Amino acid sequence: MSMHAVEKAFWTLGKDPEAIEQFKADPDGFLRQFLLTDSERKMIMENDLKSLADQGVNTLLTLMVWPMLNGPEGMPFDYLTHMNGGEPPAMMAAFEQPQG
Amino acid sequence: MSMHAVEKAFWTLGKDPEAIEQFKADPDGFLRQFLLTDSERKMIMENDLKSLADQGVNTLLTLMVWPMLNGPEGMPFDYLTHMNGGEPPAMMAAFEQPQG
Amino acid sequence: MAEIVGGFIVSHDPMITGNPEIANKKQVANVDAAFETIVERLKELRVDTVIVVGDDHYTMFGPHCLPQYLIGVGELEGPEENWLRIERYQVENNVPLAEHIMNYGFANGFDWAVAKSLLLDHGTMIPIHKAITPIPGVRTIPIYLAAAVTPIIPMRRAQQLGAMIGDAVNAWDKDERVAVFGCGGISHWVGTAEMGRVNEEFDHMILNHVNNGDIEALIALGDDYVLENGGNGAWEIRNWICAMAAMKKLTGETLCYEPMPTWITGVGFSELKVA
Amino acid sequence: MAEIVGGFIVSHDPMITGNPEIANKKQVANVDAAFETIVERLKELRVDTVIVVGDDHYTMFGPHCLPQYLIGVGELEGPEENWLRIERYQVENNVPLAEHIMNYGFANGFDWAVAKSLLLDHGTMIPIHKAITPIPGVRTIPIYLAAAVTPIIPMRRAQQLGAMIGDAVNAWDKDERVAVFGCGGISHWVGTAEMGRVNEEFDHMILNHVNNGDIEALIALGDDYVLENGGNGAWEIRNWICAMAAMKKLTGETLCYEPMPTWITGVGFSELKVA
Ligand SMILES: [Fe+3]
Ligand SMILES: [Fe+3]
Numbered sequence: 001m002s003m004h005a006v007e008k009a010f011w012t013l014g015k016d017p018e019a020i021e022q023f024k025a026d027p028d029g030f031l032r033q034f035l036l037t038d039s040e041r042k043m044i045m046e047n048d049l050k051s052l053a054d055q056g057v058n059t060l061l062t063l064m065v066w067p068m069l070n071g072p073e074g075m076p077f078d079y080l081t082h083m084n085g086g087e088p089p090a091m092m093a094a095f096e097q098p099q100g
Numbered sequence: 101m102s103m104h105a106v107e108k109a110f111w112t113l114g115k116d117p118e119a120i121e122q123f124k125a126d127p128d129g130f131l132r133q134f135l136l137t138d139s140e141r142k143m144i145m146e147n148d149l150k151s152l153a154d155q156g157v158n159t160l161l162t163l164m165v166w167p168m169l170n171g172p173e174g175m176p177f178d179y180l181t182h183m184n185g186g187e188p189p190a191m192m193a194a195f196e197q198p199q200g
Numbered sequence: 201m202a203e204i205v206g207g208f209i210v211s212h213d214p215m216i217t218g219n220p221e222i223a224n225k226k227q228v229a230n231v232d233a234a235f236e237t238i239v240e241r242l243k244e245l246r247v248d249t250v251i252v253v254g255d256d257h258y259t260m261f262g263p264h265c266l267p268q269y270l271i272g273v274g275e276l277e278g279p280e281e282n283w284l285r286i287e288r289y290q291v292e293n294n295v296p297l298a299e300h301i302m303n304y305g306f307a308n309g310f311d312w313a314v315a316k317s318l319l320l321d322h323g324t325m326i327p328i329h330k331a332i333t334p335i336p337g338v339r340t341i342p343i344y345l346a347a348a349v350t351p352i353i354p355m356r357r358a359q360q361l362g363a364m365i366g367d368a369v370n371a372w373d374k375d376e377r378v379a380v381f382g383c384g385g386i387s388h389w390v391g392t393a394e395m396g397r398v399n400e401e402f403d404h405m406i407l408n409h410v411n412n413g414d415i416e417a418l419i420a421l422g423d424d425y426v427l428e429n430g431g432n433g434a435w436e437i438r439n440w441i442c443a444m445a446a447m448k449k450l451t452g453e454t455l456c457y458e459p460m461p462t463w464i465t466g467v468g469f470s471e472l473k474v475a
Numbered sequence: 476m477a478e479i480v481g482g483f484i485v486s487h488d489p490m491i492t493g494n495p496e497i498a499n500k501k502q503v504a505n506v507d508a509a510f511e512t513i514v515e516r517l518k519e520l521r522v523d524t525v526i527v528v529g530d531d532h533y534t535m536f537g538p539h540c541l542p543q544y545l546i547g548v549g550e551l552e553g554p555e556e557n558w559l560r561i562e563r564y565q566v567e568n569n570v571p572l573a574e575h576i577m578n579y580g581f582a583n584g585f586d587w588a589v590a591k592s593l594l595l596d597h598g599t600m601i602p603i604h605k606a607i608t609p610i611p612g613v614r615t616i617p618i619y620l621a622a623a624v625t626p627i628i629p630m631r632r633a634q635q636l637g638a639m640i641g642d643a644v645n646a647w648d649k650d651e652r653v654a655v656f657g658c659g660g661i662s663h664w665v666g667t668a669e670m671g672r673v674n675e676e677f678d679h680m681i682l683n684h685v686n687n688g689d690i691e692a693l694i695a696l697g698d699d700y701v702l703e704n705g706g707n708g709a710w711e712i713r714n715w716i717c718a719m720a721a722m723k724k725l726t727g728e729t730l731c732y733e734p735m736p737t738w739i740t741g742v743g744f745s746e747l748k749v750a
Contacts, residue, residue, distance in 0.1 A: 002550075004263060004549035005549075007258075011258065011263055035565055058350070059392050060391055061258055061391075062391050076396075076464075083393040089395070089396060090394075090397065092396075094396060094461035095462055102274050102275075104316035105317060107538050108275070108317040108539075111538055114533075114534070115537070153667070158666075159665060160532050160623060160624070160665060161533055180670055183667065191670060191671020191737075260539065260540075264594065265535075265536050265545060265589075302626070306629070309584055311544065311585070311586050314541045315538065315539050315541070317539055351577070351589055
């Protein structure tokens with residue numbers, strides 16, 4: 001479980017706007033281009049970026065991929081809530097203060 | 101005249117099949133994406149790969165780009181005739197011998 | 201003869217241009233003032249060329265080729281990202297000096313990856329755009345260290361690389377007044393559960409070491425300690441170490457420090473003065 | 476304990492699979508026989524892992540990041556090119572040993588670029604496909620030197636890198652029988668006006684130095700001499716130098732030499748034997 005293939009898949013999504021469309025149209029088919037294990041492919045299809053990060057995927061990539069897969073409007077709170085296992089992130093407090 | 105921008109343009113043509121279509125549809129527009137000098141852009145538009153190679157463009161790239169721009173059927177003789185300033189290349193003789 | 205006449209520690213937080221309105225206005229103003237100070241100081245020091253040491257964020261270099269360190273010796277453009285509210289433009293390199301530093305490195309055991317054409321990400325482009333572009337005629341030599349994508353360059357090696365860069369500048373036989381930027385930092389957790397955390401104590405400790413010119417204290421922290429206390433983003437202090445080492449002896453002076461959780465980082469600037 | 480039990484100089488001419496019918500049939504048969512000999516010898520030597528030293532042809536690495544040398548430590552696939560008449564497939568890496576060699580290099584002043592996922596071009600893939608893939612269970616560690624795209628790695632540095640690779644294998648504490656391939660060469664002019672020229676005299680001289688295990692004689696030729704007499708393609712002998720240096724003392728034995736103008740190169744194979 002090196003996660004290298006996951007990083008390649010995510011990096012491809014980041015570089016190639018068409019790759020996102022392909023992924024959305026046929027997630028399994030898109031992911032089968034990469035040398036992913038079944039478990040890695042499952043985590044991606046289930047949007048479980050937390051587990052992937054826990055197993056070593058660079059979080060620059062999970063951060064980049066989340067809004068591509070889930071839409072930009074949930075950033076950063078929904079992403080961070082996911083990464084915190086469902087708990088709202090501490091940083092939300094900072095956004096609730098008036099910004100001067 | 102570093103030719104670095106020419107190499108980037110050629111490398112892009114090699115990597116991205118759509119880039120070739122864009123170049124064919126609008127050579128000047130395509131090339132203006134790159135930081136080419138007027139003289140570099142002119143040499144590319146005039147298909148003068150010999151001059152570009154003489155000025156330092158890697159010949160792996162000129163060899164790759166020629167059939168993209170001129171069609172594969174002229175390889176390697178037309179390419180080599182161009183690179184030899186119009187003279188037919190010595191290597192043609194090898195192809196005229198029976199291959200056993 | 202070329203010489204390094206000064207240096208700066210410069211935040212490259214992409215929100216500086218990409219999302220200023222989500223942060224505290226006073227803090228944003230202080231950050232902008234720090235950039236203005238750097239611009240003024242570069243003018244006062246009559247700097248011709250800035251060597252900008254930054255790092256990629258898995259946007260420029262893919263998993264098929266991750267360099268430990270890279271120098272851009274040809275065309276430069278930036279930024280790579282379309283969400284920084286900076287329209288992409290050409291950045292002028294100092295090609296002869298960049299090639300000299302490249303060759304000096306090869307001759308001294310530093311096997312750079314080399315970029316003949318480079319599209320710069322925010323890791324160098326925020327500092328370039330805010331502090332160099334405003335001064336016509338000043339040129340940029342970009343250097344990228346592996347600081348955010350493993351395998352990261354050891355802090356010790358970043359220091360050795362920086363020392364070599366300083367030697368290379370000194371060995372350049374043309375007149376050239378050079379500054380170095382160490383970009384990034386300080387504490388930030390990028391993409392992890394802790395994102396938005398800022399460790400002010402850690403940040404002040406780091407800036408203190410910088411201002412003492414104490415590279416060895418920074419290296420002695422170790423990557424595990426830095427990760428634990430400063431987050432994965434704080435690994436970028438190797439960019440600072442590289443820039444500091446290029447200057448040989450120095451003292452630093454903090455231009456600005458702001459803990460900015462909505463910008464997800466401790467934002468620090470320091471001027472490095474040749475001692 | 477791991478050890479290097481043998482090595483091979485292997486042509487990676489893309490026409491070997493991509494265009495066999497344009498060449499003399501007897502020469503093609505001799506080339507195929509050389510590959511069969513290598514397969515047999517790898518079996519006899521009970522090789523577990525082959526370190527394959529090749530070079531990119533401006534297909535894998537772009538002008539934004541040209542590494543002096545790179546090691547693949549993760550997933551491998553090949554070939555990159557769709558005209559080699561080889562359907563792309565996965566190549567099995569020896570990840571623990573590759574990571575060990577990577578780290579050994581970092582610890583000894585060799586700052587590899589690193590590939591976590593690599594799509595191999597013909598520079599390693601022709602040798603892999605013809606000589607390794609036929610033997611189930613043998614794994615591949617790919618190493619790419621800058622030999623065809625400037626800045627190329629100095630021949631001396633290729634020798635030092637190879638010596639370090641040999642030391643790294645010897646320092647690996649698991650049982651592993653390792654072979655090295657030096658890929659490419661010999662005389663060929665790629666994309667230049669002289670393309671199709673083969674310099675048999677030069678090729679025999681190079682093979683002679685190889686068979687004498689005389690790395691110093693190869694380095695002493697210098698890149699200008701090699702370019703003039705062997706063409707830009709002959710710069711690939713640095714891949715050979717690297718593989719030879721990994722073996723320390725060796726003698727070589729030519730398996731096949733064919734001057735093949737329609738394949739635009741002198742095609743050479745040699746077995747390197749631990750001396
Ligand atoms: Fe950063
Ligand atoms: Fe080759």
